[in-house]
Amino acid sequence: MLDIKYLRENFAAVEKSLATRGGTIDLSGFTTLDQQRRELLSKGEVLKAEKNKVSAMIGQTKNKSLVQAEISSMKEVSAQIKDLDDQLREVEEQLNQLLMGVPNIPHEKSPIGLSEDDNVEVSSWGEKPNLDFPPKAHWDIGEDLGILDFERGSKLSGARFCVYFGAGARLERALINFMLDLHTQEHNYKETLPPFLVNRASMTGTGQLPKFENDLFHTEDVDLFLIPTAEVPVTNLHRDEILNEKDLPLCYTAYTPCFRKEAGSHGKDTRGLIRQHQFNKVELVKFVRPEDSDAELDALLKNAEKVLQLLGLPYRVVDLCTGDIGFSAARTFDIEVWLPGQQCYREISSCSTFRDFQARRASIRFRREGAKKPELVHTLNGSGLAVGRTLLAILENYQQKDGSVVIPEVLKPYMGGLEKIEK
RNA sequence: GGAGAGGUGACCGAGAGGCCGAUGGUGCUCGCCUGCUAAGCGAGUGUAGUGUAACGCUACCGAGGGUUCGAAUCCCUCCCUCUCCGCCA
Incomplete structure (x- = not known):
């Protein structure tokens, strides 16, 4: 939510800035x-x-x-x-x-543009693998190895659900543990395991409600929602609280499954693991002082990038333009991983600063040392990373001519020493 | 599911129609005292809205209604927490 006083006093400027998001925002x-x-x-x-x-x-x-x-x-x-x-x-x-219903004001550094075509690549890392055979898409790799089963997924639940077996299931679990260990042990995030169902107040605090109820799974007999990202429960941990300045920045990491209806993306990414109704994600969430939020966003992005670097997966970082930034965010960097099977980059992480937008909705404040009045914190979050997409990126980047998949070095301890997944 | 108790400021905890935005304590801030630390003494310390030159005014005691000239306090509905019993991962 925007500051009503700020809006009152800077109405024209706000209107102009919001217009760079495109669409119609009626004030x-x-x-x-x-x-x-x-x-x-x-x-x-x-x-x-x-x-x-x-x-x-x-x-x-x-x-x-x-x-x-x-x-x-x-x-x-x-x-x-x-x-x-x-x-x-x-x-x-x-x-x-x-x-x-009014979205956040874009960050002054966000590139101005209308669609993802106007996003700006800011960096890239790694070498795309040089495969001397036609690379397969991960759904073929996974099905051929017997570790992914999309047919049974749809039998159990419907389209956009998948069952993992054997080394596939273990690889997903290995990735979750690897990411959590990295962020807690190397990056100093506090691990948290929140509820996967939350109430309306929580969904409103982070900005999913009231505008995006259609994208959420809702329980029938009680008024609860399945979380679409750990951002929701973790950010709302401190809803209606006043934090101590000396405790900031507060950094949390959480593994949760995420549930999304994907309304409006019919026919898009219908094959494979890219767009599922349920997927796993390790999330990073920060509560920071306003003056630190830009630097903290950079640090958050680096923490997410580190996962891909350690896994040896090539990627690029994209600065989202004003037209492509989500409702609550002021600035967003997407990390896109290279997928040889599809010869394209696909989003695997999204790191954003919300400035005080969520903090105002959720009333998350802090008091400076000796100060009387509490101030709104800034909230940030990013995927570190989307686990399903990481798994599919490994399948495609580490695939061998014989159909097997080599396990990245850092994951071997998590896979009981397994070197490769083969039939 | 059955029975009971309770939700008050950063925290603990009083208050039971007007003297209550709310005693007291803890914490915190400032000052004093003290070789240092600890302790002690004194003062201050909720949030938000709105108008102003200063300062007011208004609202808020889990949420929403009601009774009343007047509600933290009485009544109704809902939410949450705790205890015991039952059931069940």
Whole structure:
């Protein structure tokens, strides 16, 4: 959520900046609603002040028959107050609905552009493997090795579900452990294992609700949602809290499955592991002081890159343009891994700063040493990494002519010393 | 699922229609004291909205309604936590 005061005082500038996201972001109702709200508020407050004063007087009067006139006039005033409060509630609801639907203001350094074609490659790492045979796509590799079973996945659950077997299942588990160990032991993140179902307040805090309810799986008998990313439970850990400055930055890592309806991507990435309704991810989340957030985003990105470097997977980093940045984010770097089977780069991590956007929605603040007023923290998060996509990248990059897949060096201890996956 | 208890400020914990934005304690900040540390003494210390030159005013005691001139306090609904019993990973 944007700062209502900032919006009021910089309306034109905000409108202009939001326009760089493309699409239509309608702020036209704001000024009127904001004025109505303040008028109703001050009218009501004058009456409340009077009511409070007279009621106190009545309270001090022993003989109530002397104040019958005041009592009955206050009855009238109370009715007026109730009426104003009702009007106010309605205006505030509209205003809130409008505000909750407004995306974050893009970072001043984000490249301006309308679509992913305008994203800017900022770096790349590694050598694309030089294969002397036609590379297979991971779904063929996985099925041929008997470690991925898409048919049974759809039998059990439907399209976009997959079953892992044997060394495939173990590889997924190995990757989760490898990533968690790296981030906790080398990068100083605190491991957390949060709930996979969360309530509306949590989904609203990070910005999935109210706008993107259609993308979420929802439970029928109780009002809970399956998390689409660990960002939601982990960021909401500190919802409605005031943190100590000396505890910042707070850095968490979490493994969770992620559940996404993928509404609106029918027909896209229908084969393979790229786009599943359920996938595993190791997430990185930070709570930082505002002045540190840019540097912390760089550090977060480096931590995610490290995973790919250790796994020996070639990748590039892309600075998302204003038109491609998600609703809550101010700036996002995507890491894209090279997939020989498809001869293209595909997103494997997304590292973002939300500045105070989520912190305002979720009321996550901190108090500076000796300061009186709490301030909003900045929140950041990034995938470190999407596990399913990492697994498929390994299958495609480490595939051999004979159909086997070599295990990357750093994963061997996690695979019980296994050198390669073969039939 | 059955029975009971309870949700109050950063934390603990009083308050049971007006004197309560809320005693007290812990923590924190500032000052004093003290070779150092610990202890001690004194003062201060909630959040938000709104208007202003200063300062007010308003709201907030889990959430939402209701009763009343007046609600942390009474009534209703919901949510959450804890204890015991039952059931079950």
